[in-house]
Amino acid sequence: MAPPTGARPGWSRRAQYSLFFSFLAAIAGLVVGLVLLAMSLVAPKAFAGVRGAALDASAPVTGALREVVDTASGITTGAGNYWDAATQNGKLKAERDGMRREILEARAIMQENRQLKAALELREHSREAVASGRVVGSSFESQRRFAILSAGQGDGVAVGMPVRAPEGLIGRIIDAGHLASRVLLISDRSNIVPVRLLRTGQAVISTGRGDGTIDLRPLEVGRNPFRRGDIVVTSGTGGLYPPLVPVARVVKLDDDGAIALPLADPSQVSFALVERPFEDAALTAANEKP
Numbered sequence: 001m002a003p004p005t006g007a008r009p010g011w012s013r014r015a016q017y018s019l020f021f022s023f024l025a026a027i028a029g030l031v032v033g034l035v036l037l038a039m040s041l042v043a044p045k046a047f048a049g050v051r052g053a054a055l056d057a058s059a060p061v062t063g064a065l066r067e068v069v070d071t072a073s074g075i076t077t078g079a080g081n082y083w084d085a086a087t088q089n090g091k092l093k094a095e096r097d098g099m100r101r102e103i104l105e106a107r108a109i110m111q112e113n114r115q116l117k118a119a120l121e122l123r124e125h126s127r128e129a130v131a132s133g134r135v136v137g138s139s140f141e142s143q144r145r146f147a148i149l150s151a152g153q154g155d156g157v158a159v160g161m162p163v164r165a166p167e168g169l170i171g172r173i174i175d176a177g178h179l180a181s182r183v184l185l186i187s188d189r190s191n192i193v194p195v196r197l198l199r200t201g202q203a204v205i206s207t208g209r210g211d212g213t214i215d216l217r218p219l220e221v222g223r224n225p226f227r228r229g230d231i232v233v234t235s236g237t238g239g240l241y242p243p244l245v246p247v248a249r250v251v252k253l254d255d256d257g258a259i260a261l262p263l264a265d266p267s268q269v270s271f272a273l274v275e276r277p278f279e280d281a282a283l284t285a286a287n288e289k290p
Contacts (some may be wrong), residue, residue, distance in 0.1 A: 059121045104160065130274045131155035135170075135266055136180070145185040145208065147266045149274070151178045157274050158242070165272045168246035168263035169193070169234060173274065181274075182211060187212050188264055194237035195247050197229055206247055209259070217257040226250050226258035239279030 009111030133151030151157050153176050163183050165172045171191060175182040184191050186208055193206040195216075202225050207215045216232060218225050223243040247259035266270075 002068060003085045004109050009261070021181060029110040040214075052198070066257055073149070096150055130276055131157050131179075132271060132273050135165075135269050135272050144190075145210065145212070146174075146186040147171070147185055149181045149183055149272055150172075151274060152179045152181050154178045155274075157181050161274050161276060162241050162245075163272050163274055164245055164262040165269040167269065168248070169241065170262075170266060170269065172240065172273055183272075185266060187214055193241060193247060195232040196235040197225060197230055198233050199227070200225060203235055203237070206260075212261075213251075214260045214262060215257060216250065216260050221256070224253060224256055224258070228253065231263075232260065239275050242275065242278040 009137070037288045079223050086229075131151040133149045135147055137148045147170065149157075149163065157173060159173050159176055163172060169186055171183045171185040171188070173181050174184045184194055185196050186206065187210070188208040189210040191208045194203070195206045196203050202218060204216050204218050204225070207217070209215050216226060228250055232247045232250075234243055234245040234247060236242040246263045248262050250258045250260045252259040
């Protein structure tokens with residue numbers, strides 16, 4: 001008859017051997033323990049040698065286990081430090097971005113304060129200031145160049161009056177409402193301004209090119225009188241613009257003239273001043289134009 005499928009351990013030789021050797025190991029351990037106990041009582045010096053040998057034998061194992069524990073602890077600590085460093089780095093970046101925004105805002109405030117101060121000084125030293133206003137926008141129609149000023153007839157502004165900023169001449173009023181006015185910029189093709197070269201005093205003509213720059217031509221045909229970096233100012237000729245108002249800086253020379261950039265850029269200017277014409281007859285003539 002076949003043996004049952006769920007035989008007990010007693011029927012297995014391997015289980016019997018395992019149980020037998022377990023008993024032997026337990027008995028051997030008990031005997032070794034008793035011998036060591038007896039040695040520690042009878043011969044302490046000999047037991048000290050045995051204990052030292054056991055310590056020497058177990059030291060490498062203990063050291064290896066210590067290295068494993070230290071490595072695991074280092075990995076855990078390193079991961080924590082890395083996470084803390086990443087968190088602090090994120091906070092520092094956020095603080096840096098915040099400080100950068102504050103610096104930009106402070107620079108904008110300083111720039112506006114400088115423009116306000118320059119506008120106030122300009123108004124104090126102006127010959128006949130009519131009104132001051134903010135340049136609220138610029139409009140370009142094809143090659144025409146205009147700017148909108150937040151001052152109008154209610155402030156005493158009239159068509160034909162020159163408009164200037166602390167940096168230099170902007171243009172002249174061509175249309176005035178009650179609260180705002182439209183300014184024809186000096187870079188417009190139809191705006192011709194009599195100027196002179198500040199370095200030599202030579203009379204020249206400034207004409208807008210319609211692209212934000214100014215064309216400069218001498219009245220006398222001959223040698224080109226311009227140099228890169230030259231400044232031109234109003235001459236007072238014609239009676240509309242007062243003399244010695246900065247107009248433009250030469251940036252490029254051509255055959256018989258030069259190209260210049262206006263010193264007062266409407267996109268950068270915040271405040272402007274409206275003045276009376278240098279001669280009243282110029283204003284009368286401007287108002288009589290259709």
